[in-house]
Amino acid sequence: MSDQPQVVITDSSVVKLPRGVRLRRDPVRNHMVLLAPERAMALDDIAVVIVQALDGVKSVDVLSQEFSEKFHAPKDQIAQDIKAFLTELSNRRMLEIVQ
Amino acid sequence: MNVALSPVPTPRAPIAAPPPMAMLAELTHRCPLACPYCSNPLDLAKASEELTTEQWIDIFRQAADLGVLHLHLSGGEPAARRDLVELTRAAASFDLYSNLITSGVGLNENRIKDLADVGLDHVQLSIQGSSPISADRVGGYKGGYDRKIAVAGWVRDSGIPLTVNAVCHKQNMDQLDEMLDLAVKLGARRIEIATVQFHGWAERNRRQLMPTKEQVLKANQTVAEASKRLEGTLVIDYVPADHHSTYPKACMGGWGRIGLNVTPTGKVLPCHAAETIPSLIFDYAYKTPLADIWYNGQAFNAYRGDDWMPDLCRSCDRKSIDFGGCRCQAMALAGNAAETDPVCIRSPLRNQLVEKAAEDAAAQPGDFVYRGR
Secondary structure (H helix, E strand, O other): OOOOOOOOOOOOOEEEOOOOOEEEEEOOOOEEEEEEOOEEEEOOHHHHHHHHHOEEEEEHHHHHHHHHHHHOOOHHHHHHHHHHHHHHHHHOOOOEEOO | OOOOOOOOOOOOOOOOOOOOOEEEEEOOOOOOOOOOOOOOOOOOOOHHHOOOHHHHHHHHHHHHHHOOOEEEEEOOOHHHOOOHHHHHHHHHHOOOEEEEEEOOOOOOHHHHHHHHHHOOOEEEEEEOOOOHHHHHHHHOOOOHHHHHHHHHHHHHHHOOOEEEEEEEOOOOHHHHHHHHHHHHHOOOOEEEEEEOOOOHHHHHOHHHHOOOHHHHHHHHHHHHHHHHHOOOOOEEEEEOOHHHOOOOOOHHHOOOOOEEEEOOOOEEEOOOOHHHOOOOOOEEOOOOOHHHHHHHOHHHHOOOOOOOOOHHHHOOOOHHHHOOOOHHHHHHHHOOOOOOOOOOOOOOOHHHHHHHHHHHHHOOOOOOOOOOO
16 A cells, blocks of 8 residues: 655645535534534634635635734734644545645 | 322433434335345335335434434435435435445446535445455445446545445455555545444354454554554544454444434334344334434433443443443343443453354354345
8 A cells, every 4th residue: 555645734735625524503502513424523613713714715824814813813823723723634534635 | 097108209210311413314224235244134124114205304304403413324225215316405405414325336427416416425335345256245246346436436526525334354354455445546535444243144144254353453453554654545433343352332422322223114223233122112203203212212211321230330430431332232142231241351241252252253154144135
């Protein structure tokens, strides 16, 4: 079996949710949930904001800048958090890398 | 007059259960394949006994209202239902995450396109082995392997994510690396590798299917290595052989905690093998509201919480990890569903179980007892 290159999420990465991974409100448990094959992850407010911003157009860098202004937080810290979260999603095959 | 006062006996209150996450809808027991470990019961439902389209759609709606997020469309072979596209469309309209669990036989390119168009979220395709000859022998269906390869291609083209599902056992466990390769080649994002569970049909094929301890240890190692190597390419979900484990599996994530099964005739079960427990009373989804069955049904409350447990389990520090293991296994091996799962190292029946497993593993396999044939 050949070794596959692992995806590395960088500031220039552009990503979106692939088909088969979707965010919805769970009215019974009253939270937002990210659904994937055999997986249901309850997301906190910050994770929801990140997932909703994944449009397959804006890069991680652009998103970090926007969140930095919106939430008055240091951009570097936000970029770190986003990359860690997206790497987690990517390892679980819950992310499509557009670029 | 002397009136004896005694407290009014209160019916045993049902144990508070969380809402269910998942529902397995066994749309039909019909299937072109005849796998000797099929999880369907020995007594298969006939086509004439199956629920109608409208009945299924009403059950899906109730499931969504109850809190179900994942709907597994299964069988038998769900593609044997002519209304599969219509049922999938209904599931999508209730915002259920729909997963088609299929052998692939009965699907063609157009039907997969239709399923994609109405919003099918995910396809789980079974494979029986890594080569046409070995796989078709296990499935009991000539041409099945080639069909699956074609189906995987059509699914990939449709954009629907694909999981490959490989049930492993004595006769294909040594092909694990090849099956992982095949899953990557087919473009699957995920593979489920599940060791045969010895209920129903598989129980009749123990000598054909029971893996040796050496096979199990090698499989564990293969999976551990592949999980690292394929991180980001292929997600691996693995159900190891529990006859060779130290502690029982958390069967169904705990009885009546995570999911429910609906049979082709509408009977609602806490797990697919629950009908092997004679003391349970099952309700029908077209007669009783699904919420009532989930929260108040006798079968669902029978093994919730820890009141039902023997002292050995109730005092055990693992009871919130494995919830006492598998009730159907306790029924089959200990003759009492409320006994300790004999897989557990602390069960008095453990040695007997291990000896029997070793004997079946060492046995020269005979002909398969094929499901329904």
